[in-house]
Amino acid sequence: MPMEPVFAPDVPARVRRLYGTRPELFVPAGQPKPKRETPWSIAPGNTLGQLLVWLAVCVGGWILALIVMAATLPAEVAAWSAVVLAGIAAVATVGVVVKTGIEDRGHKAVRLEHGKYLLPADFDEDAGRLLGRAQRAVKTVLEATVTRRGLLDDVQNDLVLPEQLWDIAQVLREQTILRTRQREVARGMATAELEAVLGPQRRALVLSVDAMQRKVDLLDRYADRVRSADAALRAEAALEDGDRYIELLARSEPAGDTAVVQGFADEASALRDTLTRSIDAARDAGRTLALPE
Structure with missing residues (x-):
């Protein structure tokens, strides 16, 4: 899974x-915050040209309609119709002019949130690789069946994991x-003075x-525990078909080996214990990621 953007919660x-x-609307945190953009600010000449074309079409259409109505309608009806058409054209023109001064909703939303999301371009190779691992682990937990069924609700994954991922991304960005x-x-030239400054900085970065x-x-370990719990849950679901297999044996081999039937019962009991242990292990791993009070 390639690295994806990380958003603040x-x-x-x-x-x-x-x-x-x-x-394409999203701008890396390392670049300046986008400015407000409208059709006028992006392409004033093109916008003005479009407005002039619109006005020409409105005026030309109104004149043509006026000629047709004057030739086909009574004078009073034609006059009132011309006024109504002029009013509609004026309102539409005002709407078009106002729209040219309004910022695109998507661009505005992204601009206002700049700095609260981090893109792949904001990270070097080492940081991107580590962040990709964290994202895969979080995705595994949030999409797991045990999570969707609420078996790990006490860990508060929906709250904790996005906070953890955002904190990790911010630190990796700074690194x-x-x-x-x-x-x-x-x-350039290495000097003792330069090394005296860079040495402690490198050690701090390594730490x-x-x-x-x-x-x-820790996130990877949690994801592994959740995967194990999911596997146990799938196995338990498969055991629900046990009665059908027992019935199949009874119909096809009435005097068959009863050890097979007993094996289903023993496996069901063992699997329930395995599922309980797996979910408990996942919860314990998840609690190590809990946010401070």
């Missing part, structure tokens, strides 16, 4: 969905920036990277 769902249809700055500063690695490892 309070970013509206409509903005998140917008990335799937209009990704990317500092790694880039270190490479830029280190270019931060190790801490993020451990945090993502």
Whole structure:
């Protein structure tokens, strides 16, 4: 799964969905915040030309309609009809003019949320790889059957995991920036003074990277526990067909080996214990990610 954008938990769902249809609107956090854009600010000449064409069509159409109505309708009816048509054209023209000064809704939404989402371009290769792991782990947990059925509700995955992912992404973004700055500063002649400054900075960066690695490892461990619980849940669902197999044996081999039937009962009992242990292990792993009070 390629790395996807990461959104702050309070970013509206409509903005998140917008990335799937209009990704070109989104601007990396490392670039300046987009400015307000309207048809006038983007292409004033083209917008003015379109307005002039609209006015020409309205005026020309009104004159043509006036000629036709004057030739076919009584004078008083033609006059009132001309006034009504002129009013409709004026209202429509005002609407077109107002629209040219209104910012595209999608662009406005993305512009207002700039800095509250991080794109793949905001991360270097090392940070992107670690963030991709975190995203895959979160996706695994949130889409698991045990999660959807509410068997892990006490872990509050819908609240905790987006917060965790956003925190990880912010730290990885800062690591990317500092790694880039270190490479830029280190270019050229190496001196003792320069090393005295960069040495502690490199060590601090290494410690931060190790801490993020451990945090993502916890997410991976949680995802593994959830996958195990999901597998046990699927096995339990498969055992629900046990009665049908028993009936099949009874109909096809009435004097068959009863050990098979007993095996179904034993397996069901063992699987219930396995499922309970798997869910408990997933909950324990999830609680290690809980947000502080």
